[in-house]
Amino acid sequence: MTTTLSGTRRGFFRRLIPPTPMSRRLATQSMLFSTGEGAFNTGSAVFLTQVVGMSAARVGLALTITGVAEFLMAYPAGRFVDRFGPKRVWSLATWGRAACFLALPFVGSFGEYLVVGLLFALAASSGHSSYQSYVLDALPTEERIDTQAYMYSALNVGFTFGAILGGVALAFDNLTVVRWTPWFAAVLMAFTAWWISRLPQAPHDLRVASGEARVRPPGPGALRNPGWMLVTFFNGTLWTNQVLLNVVIPLWLVEATDAPHVLLAWLFGTNTVLCIFLPAYTSKGVRDLRDAVRYVRISSAFFVASCLITMVTHSTVGLVTVLLVWLGHVTVTGAELFISGASWSFQAELMDPRRRGEYQGVQDVSRTLGSMWAPALYTYLAMSRGDQGWLAIAGIIVVATVAIGPSVRLAERFAVRHFPADQVDRDAGDDALPETLEDTGQYAVPEPAPPAASSTQGLDLT
Template structure:
């Protein structure tokens, strides 16, 4: 992966601004999406329990069933992306998801909730599959990782704005306000869908347009991702590495409340620190990711931060006072470091290890195996940490060390598969020569 020109010339605070017009448009889209979703998610627990009248158990059951259905349709959705084109899939999914928010205020009972949440999960995941394929398709190879870093920062800004808006709505303590709050998300979602529709076509969209015009599109020769055991392994181990989110959002907060003497207000500082770091640091943490070797180094860094977080947090069971507060906060900071490092490497793996002709299909397989690699973690990590204490934290650390080690042969196997199954000219078109890359961003 050649080093882009803008990475050599931009520094300081200018690194926080997306460097190209298209990356700025994509970052603004991320901001719109996250603001709308964040607005609803902030008050969703109150909305479902007090407006719709569901119990907490019903809400959790519905989300679990929707997650299972979404898992089952992930691979077919990826195949559809390659047929319809990523931008069309993304735009249509964003529009349908936005329109569904217009139905939330009229929802009554568990059956309606279950139907809605399943449909919404399927639509959003299909849109996400289109989005991921589109970014890899439309961006020059040397800009893909950095662009996704800027979009990640914009998502965190958007969710923060959404949380503020949702918090204002909750402050009214009025069920009528909460009932109609999804309509604000509907409006923002429609603007987001319009913005996506205005983005330029990607190469897979041109292929889909040929089908629409009855122009014969050549079938893709060779083997797909279900034959690529290396890619399945990369996806599985990535799912395990991404269980840093379980530590971040579930285990450490529960540990703080049940196993330490830390004040509960510390939770706000923990999540605030994570948000600030994820807004300002991704543009910097991706600067050194130019090759698969760089990405694997980031995996090792992520694993080291993860293990360090386990060790630091484990020690807080026997400390007290200000020392406990400091160590819990450091545990949260280090697990955020794990998040930032695995983010950068994951984007590089997507850019370098997918067959450029089958990105939707590869994305579907990635979703399936990443789910297998990490969906079990909330129950397992909570049990290990809160029931076994010290040995439990060491077991969590050992799981992450295993995933870090396993990522290396998986990446090499996926790289070998591409070299064997994808024609060199296809890879060359997707990865321009260094002089062409420099001209693209000059």
């Protein structure tokens, strides 16, 4: 029995390590990136108000302007990625983030911060489109979802490390330390950019190098694919679990329950731990679009359960309230984990492989439209309408869940009509990168598989 339990524990922790060289390299990049971001974000409020000297209202205005700019840049950035290649744009965007972090200690006014913030928005738009395009382009079909799950876990590990480092900087209670914290993030971003440059060329990068990608592919683009726009819009609505997680439930705990405020730390800690250890397991059931739609339903069931559980805590007391609020937070984390797997499948199956950057840009726009209203609406419904408000939030998710099925079928029919079969086959087969890759950026010749070799487990990441 002891041997069995020990083997089970070893198997559990071994399963947390990405199984292929490429997946480990991508997971490492995710952790480097999020550690730098997390280190700055932890103290960003102190930095902007006390170092830069902006009022809270000015901070909010600046963040709103840069958020709108990132939204408007999403589609052009995606077209740019298709034109110049995902790896090149990804690396350049990360160098751009490093430069912005280097500039931050010298910012001293609202206008100066806005300039840097707009450059951040440009880097974020192009970086997100290029990173997603590269991951889908560089990996074999059977590894895409699982690899993104490992990258998602690594991202959460990095944000945790970054938050700890940012907290250490804040613990000095010294504005000079806070002022120069962005340089730590800049160093990590520069190292991340170098790491990206050492990744192999993806098939689309090779087409760019040969001049093939300079000619716009024939056929309709992403903006003429109504199924894709509907899928990503409703997917954005389903991702409003993050609004429940980060905004509504914490506000509800403080304003409508008798739970101690220190419980908030346990809630976010639980979410972080679950999002580190579980994505590699929860993503295993997604292998096609039918599985993805099933995962949407499971995610929505968790979301609705969270609404119903949290709803009753305004009339409970003591330990019962604490346990129910915690359970509500855990169930909304379940919604996050299952919609992640579904989202990765939609990206892998419903994007035109010749236009992944453009499709990613359209997704960023549609998904934002499907979720940007949620913080204001959900907060109003929960805090002002009570039980009816929580039921309305659950109803919104049910409607999005019902609508995403026909939307996926519409996008699938579009793919059958307009995505060239030979390109899809080539993308999933001959052009998929082998597991053993050289740092030269060219394809490596894979070692012959040993007799009776076991199949490789897959991976995935945002």
